Amino acid sequence: MSFLLTCPHCGSRPVDEFRYQGEVTRRPGPVATLRELTDYVYFRDNVAGVQREWWYHRTGCKTWFVAERDTRTNEVLRTLIPAPTGVATPQ
Amino acid sequence: MRLRSQPAERIDRNHPITFTYAGEEHTGFAGDTIGSALYAAGRRVFSRSFKYHRPRGLLCCSGHCPNCMMTVDGVPNVRVCVEPLRPDVDVRDQNVRGSADRDLLGVVDKIGGPFTPVGFYYRTMIRPRRAWPLYEKVLRNLAGLGRVDEKANGHGPYVTVHRRVDVLVIGGGPAGRAAAEAAEGKVLLVDDRAAYDASYEVLSPATALAIYEGGLVPVAAGNTLHRIRAGRIVVATGALEQPLLFPGNDLVGVMLPDAVRRMVDEWALQPGERAVLVGEAAVDLKLQLARAGVEIVAVSLRPESLSAHGRRGRLASIDLDGERIDCDLLVVSGGLQPAYSLLAQAGARIDYEPRRGIFVPTELPAGVEVVGAAAGDIEQVPAPAVLDGRGDKCFVCICEDVTTKDVKRALREGFDSIELAKRYTTVTMGPCQGKLCQLASTRLLAHETDTDESAIGTTTARPPWRPIELGLLAGPHHEPAKLTPLHQRHEALGAEVIWTGAWRRAFHYGDPAAEVRAVHESLGVIDVSTLGKVIVEGPGAAELLDRLYPNRFSDLKTGRIRYGVLTSDGGRIMDDGTVARLDDELFYVTTTSTGSEGVVEWFEWWNAIWGYDVEIVNVTGALAAMNLAGPLAREALAPLTDAPLDNESFRYLDAKEIAVAGVPCLALRIGFVGELGYELHCPATDAGSLWDALVTAGATPFGLEAQRVLRLEKGHVIVGQDTDSESNLLSARMGWTIKDDKPDYVGKPAVPHLEVREKLVGFTSDVLPPEGAQIVRDGRIAGRVTSSRLSERVGGAIGLAWVDPDCAEEGSVISIRVDGTLRPATVTLAPFYDPEGALLRS
Ligand code: FES
Ligand SMILES: [Zn+2]
Numbered sequence: 012m013s014f015l016l017t018c019p020h021c022g023s024r025p026v027d028e029f030r031y032q033g034e035v036t037r038r039p040g041p042v043a044t045l046r047e048l049t050d051y052v053y054f055r056d057n058v059a060g061v062q063r064e065w066w067y068h069r070t071g072c073k074t075w076f077v078a079e080r081d082t083r084t085n086e087v088l089r090t091l092i093p094a095p096t097g098v099a100t101p102q
Numbered sequence: 103m104r105l106r107s108q109p110a111e112r113i114d115r116n117h118p119i120t121f122t123y124a125g126e127e128h129t130g131f132a133g134d135t136i137g138s139a140l141y142a143a144g145r146r147v148f149s150r151s152f153k154y155h156r157p158r159g160l161l162c163c164s165g166h167c168p169n170c171m172m173t174v175d176g177v178p179n180v181r182v183c184v185e186p187l188r189p190d191v192d193v194r195d196q197n198v199r200g201s202a203d204r205d206l207l208g209v210v211d212k213i214g215g216p217f218t219p220v221g222f223y224y225r226t227m228i229r230p231r232r233a234w235p236l237y238e239k240v241l242r243n244l245a246g247l248g249r250v251d252e253k254a255n256g257h258g259p260y261v262t263v264h265r266r267v268d269v270l271v272i273g274g275g276p277a278g279r280a281a282a283e284a285a286e287g288k289v290l291l292v293d294d295r296a297a298y299d300a301s302y303e304v305l306s307p308a309t310a311l312a313i314y315e316g317g318l319v320p321v322a323a324g325n326t327l328h329r330i331r332a333g334r335i336v337v338a339t340g341a342l343e344q345p346l347l348f349p350g351n352d353l354v355g356v357m358l359p360d361a362v363r364r365m366v367d368e369w370a371l372q373p374g375e376r377a378v379l380v381g382e383a384a385v386d387l388k389l390q391l392a393r394a395g396v397e398i399v400a401v402s403l404r405p406e407s408l409s410a411h412g413r414r415g416r417l418a419s420i421d422l423d424g425e426r427i428d429c430d431l432l433v434v435s436g437g438l439q440p441a442y443s444l445l446a447q448a449g450a451r452i453d454y455e456p457r458r459g460i461f462v463p464t465e466l467p468a469g470v471e472v473v474g475a476a477a478g479d480i481e482q483v484p485a486p487a488v489l490d491g492r493g494d495k496c497f498v499c500i501c502e503d504v505t506t507k508d509v510k511r512a513l514r515e516g517f518d519s520i521e522l523a524k525r526y527t528t529v530t531m532g533p534c535q536g537k538l539c540q541l542a543s544t545r546l547l548a549h550e551t552d553t554d555e556s557a558i559g560t561t562t563a564r565p566p567w568r569p570i571e572l573g574l575l576a577g578p579h580h581e582p583a584k585l586t587p588l589h590q591r592h593e594a595l596g597a598e599v600i601w602t603g604a605w606r607r608a609f610h611y612g613d614p615a616a617e618v619r620a621v622h623e624s625l626g627v628i629d630v631s632t633l634g635k636v637i638v639e640g641p642g643a644a645e646l647l648d649r650l651y652p653n654r655f656s657d658l659k660t661g662r663i664r665y666g667v668l669t670s671d672g673g674r675i676m677d678d679g680t681v682a683r684l685d686d687e688l689f690y691v692t693t694t695s696t697g698s699e700g701v702v703e704w705f706e707w708w709n710a711i712w713g714y715d716v717e718i719v720n721v722t723g724a725l726a727a728m729n730l731a732g733p734l735a736r737e738a739l740a741p742l743t744d745a746p747l748d749n750e751s752f753r754y755l756d757a758k759e760i761a762v763a764g765v766p767c768l769a770l771r772i773g774f775v776g777e778l779g780y781e782l783h784c785p786a787t788d789a790g791s792l793w794d795a796l797v798t799a800g801a802t803p804f805g806l807e808a809q810r811v812l813r814l815e816k817g818h819v820i821v822g823q824d825t826d827s828e829s830n831l832l833s834a835r836m837g838w839t840i841k842d843d844k845p846d847y848v849g850k851p852a853v854p855h856l857e858v859r860e861k862l863v864g865f866t867s868d869v870l871p872p873e874g875a876q877i878v879r880d881g882r883i884a885g886r887v888t889s890s891r892l893s894e895r896v897g898g899a900i901g902l903a904w905v906d907p908d909c910a911e912e913g914s915v916i917s918i919r920v921d922g923t924l925r926p927a928t929v930t931l932a933p934f935y936d937p938e939g940a941l942l943r944s
Contacts, residue, residue, distance in 0.1 A: 013318040015331075025316065025331065032707065038671065041846035045855050052672040052852070067703055075710035085315055095713025 014085040019092050020072040032065035035077060059083055066090070104142055105370040105394055112296075112368040113138075123193045124201060130187045137163065137170050137183035138369035140193070146354050146416060148172065148182065150198045150205045152247065152532065153503035154495075157202065157415030159354030161500075163361035165294070165568065166342060168501040168533045171247065172196060178248025179533065179569065183361075184294075184307075196248040247533065261326045262577035265290070270319055270332035272310040272444065274298075277474025278338030290330065292321050312565030313337075313448035317469055320566070327574045334469055337444055341475035342537050343383065344436035346485060347506060347546065350410030350494035355417030356432045359383040366390040374431025378420055380405055381435030381485060400427050404483075409491030421491065436485040439541045440476045446563035454544075454556040459484020461541065461560055487545040498546055499539040501532020509546055518551060520544055524561045533569050536561060586631035587726045587789035595803055602806070603696035605632045610805040615894065617804035618811050621777055622895060625732035627801035628809055630781065631789065634679065634698025635721045636691040638705070642714030643687050650708060651681070652831065652849055654841040658683045663755040663770055666691075667821075667831060667839050668701065673852030675825045675834060677701050682757035682770055690757070690768060690783075694821055698722045708848065726789030730796055731779035731812075733941075738799040739780060745769075754943040763795030773942040775812035776935055811891045814900055815935035817864045824862060824888040824902050833904075834862045835931075860885060861910035862902060864934060867927035870899040871918045877905055878917050878924055884909070887918060896934045905929065 015023045034055050039047040056062070062082050068074050079089045107115075117132035123140060130139025137148070137160060147157040148170040158169040165184035173194045174180040182193065198205040268287030271278050274295060282291040282302045293306040308323035317335060321328040343358045345351060355374060359381075365371040367390065378400040379385050385401055392398075402408075402422055409421045410432055419428045442463045446452050451465040455478065462478035473479075488496070488506060496506045504527045517526045520543065529543045530536035540560060548555045584605045592599065597608035608629060610617060620626045638647060644656040651666040658664050660683050668676040677700070679692040693701040702720045709716060730739060736747050745752070745760035752758060756771045765788040770781040784792050797803065810820075819825065819834060830852075831837050842853055870892050877885030890901035909916055912931045917924040936942070 013314040014316040025318070030703065039851055041850045042854075043851040048672075048851050048855055052670075065707070067707065069703070073703075073706065075707050093710070095709075096711055097713060 012085065014087065016066060016078060016087055017090045018068045018071055018074065019076050019090055020074050021068060024068070024071060028068060028070045030067040030069045032067060032075075035063040035065060057082075061088060103144070103372065105366070105372055108367055108370045108393070110367050111370050113370060119187050119189050121187060121189065121191045121193060124195060132187075134187040134369060135183055136172070136174065136185045136187050136191065136193055137181075138365070138371060139187050140182065141365070141371050142369070147202045149195070150202055151352070151503050152197070152501060155198070155205050156352060156503075157205075157354050158352060158500070159416075160357065160361055160365075161345075162343065162358050162538070163364045164343075164358075166534055166537045168247075171533065173248055173251070176251035176253070177571070178250060186307075258325050260571075260573045260577055263326055263328045264331075265328055266331045268332070269334045269336065270310075270317075270330055271302075271336045271338055272319070273338035273340055273474075273476065274304065274306065275338060275340050275474060277340075277476075277479070278336070281336045281338055281471075281473050285334070285336070287333075290332075292319075292330075309568055310339075310444060311567050311570060313444050313470065314565075322566075322568075322570050322574055325574070327577060332469075334471065335448075337470065337472040337476050338474050339441035339444060339476045341438035341480055342441050344439050344485070344541055345500075345538055346380065346408070346434045346436040346489060347487065347496055347498060347542055348408040348410065348434075348489040349491045349496045350412060350417075350420075351434070352497045352500050353410050353412040353417040353432075353494070354415055355412075355430050356410060356434060359387055359433055359435050362387055362431075362433050363390055366394045372396065374429070376429040377431040377433060378402075378422065378427055378429045379433050380408065380422070381433075381437070382482065383435035383437070384433040387433060396431065399429055400425075404485075405489060407490035409489075409493040411493055421493070436542070437482045438475065438480050440478050440480065441537070442472075442476060443535070443537075443563040443567055445470065445472055445476075446560070447565055452560050454554070454559075456484070456554065456556075458482050459541075459545070461544075461555075487542075487549040498543050499527075499529040499532060499534075501534050501539070502528040504529045504539075504543075506546060509543065510550055513547070513550055518547070520547060520558050520561055523547060530561050535568070536563075584632070586629050587786040588629045588631060588728070588793050591790065591793055592629065592803075592805075597803075597805060600806070602632070605695055607632060607695075608803070608805040610807045611803055614805065614807040614811070617802060617808035618894065620802035621732045621775055621804055621808065621812055623733070625730070625734040625738055625799075625801045626775075626804040626808070627793070627796045628729050628731070628775075628804050628806075629726075629793070630729050631726040631786070632695035633722070633727055634691075634693030634695065634701055635725050635727070635783065636693065636698070636702055636705070637719045637721055638689040638691055638716060639687055639719075640714065640716035641687055642716045643689050644683075646705075646709060646712070646714040646716050647681060647689060647691075648844060649712065649847045650705060652840040652842075652847055652853075653681075654844060655681050655683065655689065660685055661757055663757050663772060665839065667836055668704070669831060669849035669852075671848055671851060673830045673849050673856050674827055675821055675829045675831065675836075676704070678819075678821045680770065680772060682768075684757065684759075684768070696822065724786055725783050726786045726792075727781060727783045728789070728793060728796065729774065729779055729781045730801055731773065731775050731777045732801070733778060733944075734800065735778045735780055738796070738801060742795055742799060749944070763792055765792040765795075767792070774816075774818055775809055776816040776818075776933070777812075777941055778944055779942075810889070811893060814889055814891050814902065815893050815895055815933070817902070817930075817933040819862065819902065820889070829862070830856045830858075832856045833858045833860060835910075858907050860904045861907050862888075863905055863910045864930040864932075865901050865903055865916065865918075865927040866896065866930055866934065867899040867901070867918065867925060869920050869925050871901065871920045871925065871927070873901075876919045877903055878919050879906065879909070885916070893934065899927075900930075900934050901927075903927075 017023050076092045080087045113131040113133040118129050120129050128143045149158045161167045161169045163183045165181045170183045171179045172182050173196045195202040267290045269285040269289045271282040271291040274293030289302040291304050292308050294309045297306045311320045317332045319330045362373045365373045372394050376399045377396045445463040449467040450463040452461050512523050512526045517523045544558045547558045592608040597611050600609040647655040653666045663682045666681045667678045677697040682690040705718050742763045765784045768783040773779040871887050875887040876883045885905040887903045893900045914929040
């Protein structure tokens with residue numbers, strides 16, 4: 012694994028500068044059934060294809076961003092700092 | 103013996119260099135390789151082959167084949183034909199009993215027996231089973247190439263260098279140089295031959311080992327591994343001269359054209375006296391050979407049959423199309439094959455082209471180009487797959503001593519695909535990595551199965567392109583350590599220093615029990631600079647913390663401190679620490695010593711989602727911290743500060759900015775160790791003078807061991823030691839930190855679903871169980887000890903343990919397995935020492 016990632020701040024950098032945080036998931040609201048909770052905490056789609064995932068530029072600017080990566084080829088199609096979803100409690 | 107001066111020779115006859123071979127002194131010249139100097143000194147046999155221990159001599163003089171591998175300054179498997187000669191180098195034979203000239207194991211070639219057939223190790227030595235250890239010992243002794251001399255340090259230290267260029271050209275032949283010349287931006291050319299001047303940067307002698315994703319090319323140059331990132335990669339690796347398949351094709355004196363060319367032109371060596379030239383490229387050598395005084399006794403462009411015969415492993419005569427010719431040099435060329443391995447690794451397709459009898463790269467991956475002979479820019483008529491002839495063994499693979507007979511046998515046994523034949527016969531798996539046998543084995547298989555080469559295909563090309571020392575991959579040995587600003591103080595005090603994560607910490611200063619007593623009875627000070635320290639500031643700070651922790655901080659008064667445990671959204675305990683409110687919008691958060699980076703990243707991640715108007719700053723390294731603790735803490739601190747310290751002005755869980763001994767401090771009145779205490783956080787640069795002032799005021803330095811005893815007496819949990827990735831707040835009996843009336847926080851969705859399968863409790867016992875000891879109930883394991891110490895204060899062993907919930911009652915008796923026997927222990931829920939916390943508040 013030696014692909015390059017484009018940090019939205021710092022530009023193209025080797026992947027070992029980053030921390031990987033896994034797929035972008037959907038958090039259930041503060042009240043969740045056990046199934047919803049288990050889905051969210053433990054289950055991942057693990058697609059063979061383009062995946063949206065969290066990355067953190069640990070040895071660089073320390074920014075969290077989202078990358079769209081093809082898990083079959085490690086081609087990173089796009090990186091972006093997502094707009095915050097806001098602080099309102101999801102219902 | 104040298105020829106007279108050659109027009110373009112590389113040796114400098116005015117600079118003799120002495121070295122030793124097998125303990126004897128020899129002399130070569132600057133510009134020699136070890137191999138050329140040895141040849142000049144009369145050496146013809148350079149090694150013994152892997153399996154049959156046949157004598158082998160210089161074949162390619164290009165570093166491609168296995169024939170000249172020797173042990174150089176203790177480093178095995180050095181190809182001496184390309185290894186520059188250096189003064190006093192110590193060169194030795196390897197893989198022999200005796201010497202390369204007289205190798206006792208050469209008998210294997212004659213008797214054959216169990217060693218001869220391919221795959222013998224899969225079937226010969228399996229019976230009787232009992233004897234396997236013996237076989238193994240014998241085989242291990244015979245197998246392998248060279249021996250690593252653990253004491254030798256011929257290689258020196260290894261270095262890794264990271265570089266980034268616009269264009270990387272691999273190969274310095276005409277095509278490579280032209281590509282480098284034409285390229286724009288930062289251009290680097292990697293060449294495995296000697297350096298030269300150019301308008302672009304040249305890295306040489308150096309070898310590109312692979313092409314990885316993202317344009318990463320590791321390049322070996324001596325003891326340095328360059329990890330080069332290139333926007334564009336131009337592969338100009340040229341072509342590899344291929345041998346011919348005929349009986350006796352491995353005899354000493356059989357050479358490839360390039361070897362002869364280098365010997366004459368570069369090193370002024372005479373490659374033989376009577377030469378036979380076979381194949382187009384060999385015939386091209388007439389000039390060189392004439393210059394070298396070699397008599398050319400026969401020439402054949404395309405022979406029908408050929409076999410070579412040796413005397414003691416050295417070429418003596420050949421049969422060429424039915425004619426017996428005496429000769430001591432046979433130059434053979436099976437044509438060229440593009441050196442495509444790097445491209446194949448990078449994902450290029452490799453197709454067979456029957457017209458020229460070569461594999462060519464097609465469909466290159468993005469960012470990778472190929473030029474020159476490597477691209478297939480070669481004109482030739484394919485040589486026959488295998489020549490007729492009788493006599494000696496006919497080798498397909500000289501690295502692994504695989505003969506045409508072996509490949510045919512494998513075919514008969516059904517191993518008819520190239521990948522199967524490779525694994526069974528080990529063809530292409532030796533040190534040349536297929537450079538001299540990939541094409542030959544594919545063509546032989548095609549020939550034998552009457553199919554065409556494209557149906558057979560090639561074996562998978564894998565890095566590295568040439569064998570390299572493991573040290574080069576490992577790189578320099580780094581052991582990063584974090585030191586607190588007080589580290590020198592601890593060392594001066596004779597502290598025993600231990601690792602805790604990446605930190606180096608004072609474990610104790612000689613007598614941990616005395617350190618515990620000092621804290622209980624008078625005054626101690628411990629360096630806690632390793633604590634994670636984080637500033638959370640901004641209009642959204644209070645709300646952010648409310649959402650990160652199950653506990654609540656929005657109602658924390660300015661100047662007050664509250665304990666906080668972080669959980670994941672699955673409800674598992676992650677870290678803990680204190681949160682002090684310094685102002686309306688300013689919080690000072692501490693984390694565990696190993697948790698600071700993770701906690702900061704965790705905070706930032708959640709805030710990337712939520713978007714609170716908050717700054718999160720990790721100040722762990724900028725600030726030092728020390729905890730002054732003991733009944734005399736207030737008295738000792740008073741003369742050092744103007745701030746009022748009485749229990750009304752500076753209460754338990756107060757946070758105040760005060761000056762101590764002239765050092766600006768954030769003083770937190772907290773008590774991990776259970777006595778009246780002040781945790782003083784100050785700029786790292788002031789740590790030494792503050793520490794000195796506290797010690798002068800009578801504080802006894804105490805280390806981690808004393809702290810562990812003291813905190814255990816208080817029943818204080820260490821996250822990561824007493825908890826693990828399964829622990830939740832309810833099972834750890836920290837449910838009181840959950841403020842579930844908050845609308846949402848990380849971990850809230852899990853709270854209704856938290857299970858309490860076991861509980862964390864304290865215990866007392868007469869014997870000290872080791873940490874990790876099992877708790878046994880009705881013959882089954884029902885828990886474990888996470889912390890245990892002997893406590894003078896409590897008078898016996900104390901500890902923390904996970905137990906069945908129905909045993910988690912005050913006074914429950916549990917059994918702990920200690921040294922194989924079950925020992926009773928009594929569950930205690932309250933702290934062992936000062937259960938009311940009166941001392942903390944005093
Ligand atoms: S002769 Fe040295 S590698 Fe072939
Ligand atoms: Zn960055």
